[in-house]
Amino acid sequence: xxxxxxxxxxxxxxxxxxxxxxxxxxxxxxxxxxxxxxxxxxxxxxxxxxxxxxxxxxxxxxxxxxxxxxxxxxxxxxxxxxxxxxxxxxxxxxxxxxxxxxxxxxxxxxxxxxxxxxxxxxxxxxxxxxxxxxxxxxxxxxxxxxxxxxxxxxxxxxxxxxxxxxxxxxxxxxxxxxxxxxxxxxxxxxxxxxxxxxxxxxxxxxxxxx
Numbered sequence: 001x002x003x004x005x006x007x008x009x010x011x012x013x014x015x016x017x018x019x020x021x022x023x024x025x026x027x028x029x030x031x032x033x034x035x036x037x038x039x040x041x042x043x044x045x046x047x048x049x050x051x052x053x054x055x056x057x058x059x060x061x062x063x064x065x066x067x068x069x070x071x072x073x074x075x076x077x078x079x080x081x082x083x084x085x086x087x088x089x090x091x092x093x094x095x096x097x098x099x100x101x102x103x104x105x106x107x108x109x110x111x112x113x114x115x116x117x118x119x120x121x122x123x124x125x126x127x128x129x130x131x132x133x134x135x136x137x138x139x140x141x142x143x144x145x146x147x148x149x150x151x152x153x154x155x156x157x158x159x160x161x162x163x164x165x166x167x168x169x170x171x172x173x174x175x176x177x178x179x180x181x182x183x184x185x186x187x188x189x190x191x192x193x194x195x196x197x198x199x200x201x202x203x204x205x206x207x208x209x210x
Contacts, residue, residue: 001026001080001208002102004087006178007109008171009164010116011193016109016204017084023205027076031085034067035059045070058088058170065095072101080104089174090181106182107207109200111193113168121161124153 001024005013017028035053038046045066049059068086071077087093096103111119122135124144128151133140140146144153157163182188189207194200 001104003080003082003208004103004106004182005082005084005109006106006175006182007193008111008113008116008175009167010120011109011111012197012200013084013109015197016107016201017082019201020082020204020208024080026080026082028082028084029068029071029077029086031064031067031088034071038067058174061089061092061095064088064092065099068096069099087178090177093178093181103182103187105208106178106188107204108179108188108190109193109204110190113165115193116168117161117164120159120164121155123155123159125156126151127154128152 003020005017007013014028014030017030020026021028035046035049039050040046045063048063049067052059052063064086068083072081087096118136119134122137124133124135124140125131126133126146126149129146129149131146131148131151132138133146133153140153145151146153158167179188179190189210191200191203191207194203
């Protein structure tokens with residue numbers, strides 16, 4: 001099964017992709033992970049992507065599609081795949097279609113902006129060991145102190161409320177139109193993200209079978 005997962009930053013796409021990946025035995029392909037891998041290996045496409053990321057811009061479609069094309073050609077994608085974080089725009093979706101990539105279903109995980117801001121702005125990361133916490137869902141034993149190493153917990157720039165709002169604006173403007181694009185094909189399934197992860201998973205798996 002060839003799947004696309006849509007949803008705003010913090011909607012839980014990555015977590016659901018991992019669960020589906022384990023259930024169906026197909027790879028979850030995250031643009032972020034592929035770009036990080038390309039950066040690590042110093043590939044030409046990776047270095048091009050880095051120049052845009054460093055300046056805070058979206059990586060152009062030509063580079064994203066090039067990276068995806070290379071990844072989908074690998075053997076582990078023959079039985080299917082999950083795309084997480086791509087397509088990000090309607091032109092990217094059109095480019096995938098032109099490449100002959102057949103998509104079976106598109107799952108859109110819907111979470112209200114206010115809930116996303118609460119989720120993401122509550123994240124804390126240890127500046128020493130990188131352990132991750134959440135003020136509501138996974139608080140440390142002592143506020144501001146890492147359980148693992150005693151290091152100081154900080155809020156990453158990506159998790160500042162103003163940064164989150166900007167990321168949500170970009171999502172609504174550039175990525176949300178994909179819902180209409182795929183709804184016209186009859187492939188779109190909408191899942192309402194729940195407070196409990198297991199409940200969202202239940203709805204996501206049901207949407208796959210629908």
